[in-house]
Amino acid sequence: MSSLKDVYEKKEVLITGGLGFLGTNLAHRLVDLGAKITLTDAVLPQYGANQFNLDGIRDKVEINVNDIRDKSAMNQLVRDKDFIFHFAGQVAHNDSLEDPFLDLEINCSGTLTLLEACRKYNHGAKLLFSGSRLQYGKTERLPVEENHPLRPKSPYGVHKTAAEEYFIYYNREVGLRTTCFRITNPYGPRSQMKHSKYGIINWFIRQAMDGNTIEVFGEGKQKRDYIYVDDLVEAFLLAGIDGKTDGEVFNVGSGVPTEFKEMTESIVSIVGNGNIKYVEWPENYKNIETGDFYADISKIKSVTSWNPGIDLLDGIKRTFQFYEKNRDHYW
Numbered sequence: 001m002s003s004l005k006d007v008y009e010k011k012e013v014l015i016t017g018g019l020g021f022l023g024t025n026l027a028h029r030l031v032d033l034g035a036k037i038t039l040t041d042a043v044l045p046q047y048g049a050n051q052f053n054l055d056g057i058r059d060k061v062e063i064n065v066n067d068i069r070d071k072s073a074m075n076q077l078v079r080d081k082d083f084i085f086h087f088a089g090q091v092a093h094n095d096s097l098e099d100p101f102l103d104l105e106i107n108c109s110g111t112l113t114l115l116e117a118c119r120k121y122n123h124g125a126k127l128l129f130s131g132s133r134l135q136y137g138k139t140e141r142l143p144v145e146e147n148h149p150l151r152p153k154s155p156y157g158v159h160k161t162a163a164e165e166y167f168i169y170y171n172r173e174v175g176l177r178t179t180c181f182r183i184t185n186p187y188g189p190r191s192q193m194k195h196s197k198y199g200i201i202n203w204f205i206r207q208a209m210d211g212n213t214i215e216v217f218g219e220g221k222q223k224r225d226y227i228y229v230d231d232l233v234e235a236f237l238l239a240g241i242d243g244k245t246d247g248e249v250f251n252v253g254s255g256v257p258t259e260f261k262e263m264t265e266s267i268v269s270i271v272g273n274g275n276i277k278y279v280e281w282p283e284n285y286k287n288i289e290t291g292d293f294y295a296d297i298s299k300i301k302s303v304t305s306w307n308p309g310i311d312l313l314d315g316i317k318r319t320f321q322f323y324e325k326n327r328d329h330y331w
C-alpha cells in the first residue's frame with residue numbers, strides 16, 4: 001500500500017473549518033506530507049478559529065475567510081481539489097438546544113451546500129466528514145458499534161446524523177466519494193480553551209493550570225472514550241486514501257473506556273495544580289447525558305491500517321506542554 005506521502009504530496013486539499021482545532025492539526029500534518037492546502041473558515045467568535053494554530057506553517061497554507069453556507073463561495077472553493085475534509089461546524093451541542101436553527105443552518109444546510117458544490121463542480125474529490133458520538137444518544141450496549149441505534153439527545157446530534165445521511169446519499173445516488181466518522185471525545189493542542197462547551201479534557205487542563213477547582217458531576221464514574229488529536233488526524237488521512245472507505249461510516253475513538261474520575265485525577269497530577277470537587281448533575285446536562293460511552297473501533301481498524309497509538313497519560317502530557325508554552329494565545 002502507498003505511503004501517506006506518496007498519496008498526499010502535491011495534492012490539492014481543502015479543509016472547511018480550517019482554522020479550528022481539527023482543521024489546523026490536520027493542516028500541520030499535511031504540510032509535512034507536502035500537500036497544497038486551502039483552509040476555509042468563517043472565523044465565528046464562539047468557536048475555535050485561532051490564527052496562532054498556524055504557527056510554523058502560516059506561509060505554507062492558503063487562508064480563505066468564507067462561510068460554509070455561502071453557495072457561490074463553496075462553488076468556487078471545491079474546484080480542482082483532490083481531498084476535502086469537512087470540519088466547519090456549530091460544535092457546542094448544548095447551544096443547539098437553545099438555538100436549533102443556527103445548528104441546522106451550519107451543520108445541515110452548510111454541509112448540503114458543500115456537497116451540492118461538489119455535485120456540480122467536482123465529482124472526483126474524496127470527501128470526509130466529522131460526525132460525532134452524540135449521534136448515538138443514550139447507549140444501549142457497550143462498546144458502541146456503528147449499528148447501534150441513533151437516537152440523538154440534541155439538535156446537534158440530529159443535524160450531524162442528517163449531514164451524515166447526505167454524505168451517504170451523495171455517494172450512493174450521485175457517485176461522490178464520501179466517508180463519515182463518528183468521533184468520540186477528541187483532545188489535544190490547538191483546541192479553544194475559552195469555554196467548556198466542547199473539549200472537556202482541554203477545559204479541565206486549563207482549570208488545573210489556573211489552579212482552579214474542577215467540578216465533576218456525580219461520582220465521576222461515567223466512562224468516556226478520549227482520542228488524542230494526532231491519532232484522529234491519522235485516521236482521517238488513512239481513510240482518505242483507501243477506496244474501501246467510500247460510502248462508509250466509522251467510529252473513531254481510542255476504544256478505551258476511562259472513568260471521569262480517573263481522567264480528572266490524571267490531569268491534576270500531570271499539571272501539578274488544581275483540585276477536584278464532586279457536585280450534583282446540573283439540569284441542562286442531566287437531559288443530554290448519554291450514559292457510559294466507548295466505541296467499538298474494529299471496523300476502521302479492519303478497513304484501514306489505523307491503530308490509535310497515544311494513551312491518555314501521554315496525550316494529557318503533550319497537551320499540557322503545548323499550552324504551558326503557548327498559553328497567551330489561548331486564554
Ligand SMILES: NC(=O)c1ccc[n+]([C@@H]2O[C@H](COP(=O)([O-])OP(=O)(O)OC[C@H]3O[C@@H](n4cnc5c(N)ncnc54)[C@H](O)[C@@H]3O)[C@@H](O)[C@H]2O)c1
Pocket residue numbers: 016017018019020021022023040041042043044047048049050066067068069086087088089090091106110130131132133183184185186191192198199
Ligand atoms: N471537538 C469535539 O469535541 C468534536 C467531537 C466530534 C465531532 N466534532 C466535529 O469536528 C468538527 C471540527 O470541530 P473542532 O473540534 O475542530 O472545533 P473548532 O471550533 O475548533 O473548529 C470548528 C471551526 O469551524 C468554523 N466554523 C463554524 N461555523 C462555520 C461556518 N458556518 N462556516 C465556516 N466555518 C465555520 C469555526 O470558525 C471553527 O474554526 C466540527 O464539525 C465538530 O462538530 C468535534
